[in-house]
Amino acid sequence: MRALLLLSAAVLIGAAPPQKPKTPSEIVAQAPASVWRDIDPDDLLVMDLGSGGRVVIQLAPEFAPVHVANIRALAKGSWWTGSTIYRVQDNYVVQWGNNEGKKPLPTGVVAKPPAEYHRALKGLTVRPLGYPDDYAPQAGYASGWPVGYDAKAGTANLTHCYGYVGVGRDLSPDTGTGGELYAVIGHAPRHLDRNIAVVGRVIEGIERMSSLPRGTEALGFYKSERQNVPISMVRLGSEIPAAERPAFQVMDTNSATFAAYLRGRANRNDDFFIRPAGGVDLCNAPVPIRRKPS
Amino acid sequence: MRALLLLSAAVLIGAAPPQKPKTPSEIVAQAPASVWRDIDPDDLLVMDLGSGGRVVIQLAPEFAPVHVANIRALAKGSWWTGSTIYRVQDNYVVQWGNNEGKKPLPTGVVAKPPAEYHRALKGLTVRPLGYPDDYAPQAGYASGWPVGYDAKAGTANLTHCYGYVGVGRDLSPDTGTGGELYAVIGHAPRHLDRNIAVVGRVIEGIERMSSLPRGTEALGFYKSERQNVPISMVRLGSEIPAAERPAFQVMDTNSATFAAYLRGRANRNDDFFIRPAGGVDLCNAPVPIRRKPS
Structure with missing residues (x-):
C-alpha cells in the first residue's frame, strides 16, 4: 500500500535536517500559544x-x-x-x-x-x-x-x-x-x-x-x-x-506564523513534492483552527 | 422550503424572455450535436x-x-x-x-x-x-x-x-x-x-x-x-x-458553444444572481460531459 500524498513526509523519513524549512503542518503544530485566539x-x-x-x-x-x-x-x-x-x-x-x-x-x-x-x-x-x-x-x-x-x-x-x-x-x-x-x-x-x-x-x-x-x-x-x-x-x-x-x-x-504557513502552502517543500506550485488560491490555504488545549 | 441556489431559475419562472442570455445549463442542454465528441x-x-x-x-x-x-x-x-x-x-x-x-x-x-x-x-x-x-x-x-x-x-x-x-x-x-x-x-x-x-x-x-x-x-x-x-x-x-x-x-x-458556456460560468445571469462574478477559476468551469443520446 502506497502511503502517497502525505501531508508531511516527516513521519516517513524521521527527523528532517535542521536547515530544512518547516512544512505548513509543522508550522501549525509548532505555532506559539500567542498566535491562537x-x-x-x-x-x-x-x-x-x-x-x-x-x-x-x-x-x-x-x-x-x-x-x-x-x-x-x-x-x-x-x-x-x-x-x-x-x-x-x-x-x-x-x-x-x-x-x-x-x-x-x-x-x-x-x-x-x-x-x-x-x-x-x-x-x-x-x-x-x-x-x-x-x-x-x-x-x-x-x-x-x-x-x-x-x-x-x-x-x-x-x-x-x-x-x-x-x-x-x-x-x-x-x-x-x-x-x-x-x-x-x-x-x-x-x-x-x-x-x-x-x-x-x-x-x-x-x-x-x-x-x-x-x-x-x-x-x-x-x-x-x-x-x-x-x-x-x-x-x-x-x-x-x-x-x-x-x-x-x-x-x-x-501573525508571522500565519504568514509562514501561507508561504508554505504556496511552496510545498516536503519530500513528496518535486515541483512546488509557487502559488495558492484562497480556499486552498484554509485558516488553521484547533481545539483549545486543556 | 427555499429552493435556493438554483442552477437555473428557468424552472421557477417559466420561459425566459427571448432577449435574455442563456444560462450555462441551458447552453449545455441546447448544444448542437456537432459539438459533442x-x-x-x-x-x-x-x-x-x-x-x-x-x-x-x-x-x-x-x-x-x-x-x-x-x-x-x-x-x-x-x-x-x-x-x-x-x-x-x-x-x-x-x-x-x-x-x-x-x-x-x-x-x-x-x-x-x-x-x-x-x-x-x-x-x-x-x-x-x-x-x-x-x-x-x-x-x-x-x-x-x-x-x-x-x-x-x-x-x-x-x-x-x-x-x-x-x-x-x-x-x-x-x-x-x-x-x-x-x-x-x-x-x-x-x-x-x-x-x-x-x-x-x-x-x-x-x-x-x-x-x-x-x-x-x-x-x-x-x-x-x-x-x-x-x-x-x-x-x-x-x-x-x-x-x-x-x-x-x-x-x-x-467550439463556440463551449466559449459561450465558459462566459456564462464567469457571468452567472439567472435570476438568482444579483452580482455576477466576472471571472471563474479553471475547476469551477468543468468541461460538459453527457451520456450519448440513443
Whole structure:
C-alpha cells in the first residue's frame, strides 16, 4: 500500500535536517500559544444530529451581524429542533433547517434582514493572499477569515470555501432569515460570493455532512422525507454548560506564523513534492483552527 | 422550503424572455450535436463496486500515455478484482487498488513509467480560460480537458480538479504503476499538479466515492480492513459487450458553444444572481460531459 500524498513526509523519513524549512503542518503544530485566539462561545453554533454526531460552526458576526443575531435567536428559541438536513448535492452544498412555515420565528428574529453580502473594508486589517483571485479584485485574510475585497470600492466579503456556511434565500430582494443554512461540500462555489450572506464555517464535523448520501432529485433534494437527516438540537456554545462546552481557537491571520504557513502552502517543500506550485488560491490555504488545549 | 441556489431559475419562472442570455445549463442542454465528441470505449474505465454501484472514469492517453497503457493492461488482466477502496480523506481524495505486493502485475505493465506530469504544449489547441491561475502561468482547455500551461517552457499539464484521477506513488523517483489510483473529492488540490501523473476524471458515479465514510486514521485511511469498500470488477469500456457498454460524449472545448458556456460560468445571469462574478477559476468551469443520446 502506497502511503502517497502525505501531508508531511516527516513521519516517513524521521527527523528532517535542521536547515530544512518547516512544512505548513509543522508550522501549525509548532505555532506559539500567542498566535491562537479563543473563539467566543457566542460565536459557536453546536448542531447535534439525530445519529449522535455533532457539527460545530463558527459564526462571523463581523461580516453579517443581523443574520448572525438571527441565528443566535433561532438557536436560543430551539427553532431547529425537529428540523432536518434535506438536501445534499454532490460537489456543492448540504442544506438544512426546513422549519419555515411550520414553526413561528422566535422573538427577536428580523424577518427581512439587510443584504449582508459584503461589508466595509474599513475596520479590517487585511493580509493579502499574494496571488491573483478570479472572483474579487484582491483576496486575503482578515480577523481570521478568508476575504475577497475591493480596495477601490472599500468593500470586503467572506468567501464560499469548503465548509463555509451561507443563508438560504429565495430570489432577491429576499435575503433569508438564517433559518435555512447550507455548507459547502465541494470545490469552492465562489460565484455565490456577494450574492448570499455567508455567516460562518464548519470547524468540526464537516465529514458528517459531506459523507451523507446525495439526494437524487434535482439540486440534490432527497426524494422522500424519510431520507431527511434529523437534527436533534442546535445550541450556541454559550448555552452549553461550561464543563461540556467545546472550545476552539483560530490562528491570528496577522501573525508571522500565519504568514509562514501561507508561504508554505504556496511552496510545498516536503519530500513528496518535486515541483512546488509557487502559488495558492484562497480556499486552498484554509485558516488553521484547533481545539483549545486543556 | 427555499429552493435556493438554483442552477437555473428557468424552472421557477417559466420561459425566459427571448432577449435574455442563456444560462450555462441551458447552453449545455441546447448544444448542437456537432459539438459533442464520442469518448472512445478504450478510454473508459468502468469500475463496479461490491455494493452494485458503478463509477466510470475517462482516461487521458494524450497526457499520460504510459500510465494509461498500464491502466488498460491492468484492467484487461482483471488486476483490480479483489482490491478495495481503503482511504477516504475528507476534502481531499478517495484512494483504491491495494493489490500491489499481493498480485503480480499483468504482462505489458511497465513497472517504472516515466514521470508523465506534464506534456509538450505543441500538438494541443488551447482555449485560454481568460482569467488568472494561481498554479500555472496560464490556464485553459485543450482536447476536452482543463490544463495549466506554460507557453514559454512549452509544457501543459492536467489539473487536480474535483473528480480528477491521479496515480498513487511513493517518493520520487517512483511515479506509480497506475495500480493505485485516487480521485479528488474536495476543493481542487492544485498543488499536486505536475507532481503526480493525472490520468483521467470520473465522469459518472463520483457521488458513490465522495459519500463514503471518511477513514479515521491519519490521511483518511480506514482503521480496519473490514471497513474497506470492495471493488468487484474494473473493465475497459471496450471489454464490455457493445449492447451493455455505457457511452459518453464530451463537449469540444474549441467550439463556440463551449466559449459561450465558459462566459456564462464567469457571468452567472439567472435570476438568482444579483452580482455576477466576472471571472471563474479553471475547476469551477468543468468541461460538459453527457451520456450519448440513443
